[in-house]
Amino acid sequence: MTSFSDGVARAAQAIRELFPETPLQENSYLSRKTGAHVFLKREDLSPVRSYKIRGAFNFFRKTLAAGNAAELFVCASAGNHAQGFAFVCRHFGKKGVVFMPVTTPQQKINKTRLFGGEFVEIRLVGDFFDACYRAAQEFTESAGAHMVPPFDHKDIIEGQATVGYEIAGQLPQGRSADMILLPVGGGGLAAGVTHYFADQERDTRFIFCEPSGAPSLADSLRAGKRVKLEAVDTFVDGAAVAEIGREPFRHLKDFTPDSVRLIPENRLCATMIEMLNIEGVVLEPAGALAIDALKDFPRKEIRGKTIIVVVSGGNFDFERLPDVKERALRFEGLKKYFVFRFPQRPGALRDFLGLLGPDDDIARFEYLKKSARNFGSVLIGIETKDAKNFNVLAKRFHEAGWAYQDITDNETIAGLVI
Incomplete structure (x- = not known):
């Protein structure tokens, strides 16, 4: 039987058809600031500026390899998953339909259309994501298509785990990761990376970073079961998920609640502005979550340690910049x-x-x-x-x-x- 690690290795080799490994870069500014050796895994430098392309590619690859007469794929997303899905549709030459809420910013619609070209059709349905998602499910069933989920599927998790595969191979010789900070929305990335490192028997501490306004993993770990949040702050749109995925939670359920850091949205804005002004790195809110979590660790606790921070995405709409600056100023007093x-x-x-x-x-x-x-x-x-x-x-x-x-x-x- 093929191990999870073997499957991830094959997925990582296959994904080289699309793009080279995203870099693992030691960041001098964050290292000096924290006293640790901070390495950024730059998923914001993928072709679609997020890691989501990995899971979508792996889902397509395995569906097609299974011999399914797959002619039509569907996804529901107003963000990074849609863009990764569209890119992969064009790569495989397969038709795809992307369902987005009517309220989706034009910039995101345009980018998705750009990546997918003639292979992707965009349908705007509903004012909120739930209505959009229901429409996508109904269409998938009626058309006999393949629904490509954003995180809750084993093939998606395996694809996202290629981030961990690359990290393991990119660390300087003789250096191991003491800690890996991972952003969490639906949990696909966190589930994949932690499972891969566990299979490799690497002694690494994991810290999961969620927005304060969307603590789906934190609440679920405390309850010992998946919890659906009654309300979610959507500011960190790439990680504002009301319920952690079923399959991701199966991988994450044995972690303790104190392995989760809840990131205040206004403090996160200060980190985004800091990284833009000092490092020239453009991050979306979800992409800055793990960097911001460094602020929660006393210098003496992490001094000299090797810390990997996964930068999950850089699809930032600059029309949001005034709001981000406003929030940052308020946080800093x-x-x-x-x-x-x-x-x-x-x-x-x-x-x-x-x-x-x-x-x-x-x-x-x-x-x-x-x-x-x-x-x-x-x-x-x-x-x-x-x-x-x-x-x-x-x-x-x-x-x-x-x-x-x-x-x-x-x-x-x-x-x-x-």
């Missing part, structure tokens, strides 16, 4: 929002501005409503160069008798007015 009770008199604004320091700047000023004849509620956003400046401002506001509320971290109010 450099931007805050207040609702002030503003007196309706001449000179009030001048008096207020006089309280600001030389490094403080008004980023937003907007009347919300007049609370009374003599006062109005004003939304004020303030940016500064040092988070400590807000302590000085708070003291000045108090001494000057200004009534206000800091709504920066109030999700309910901030979501309505910011």
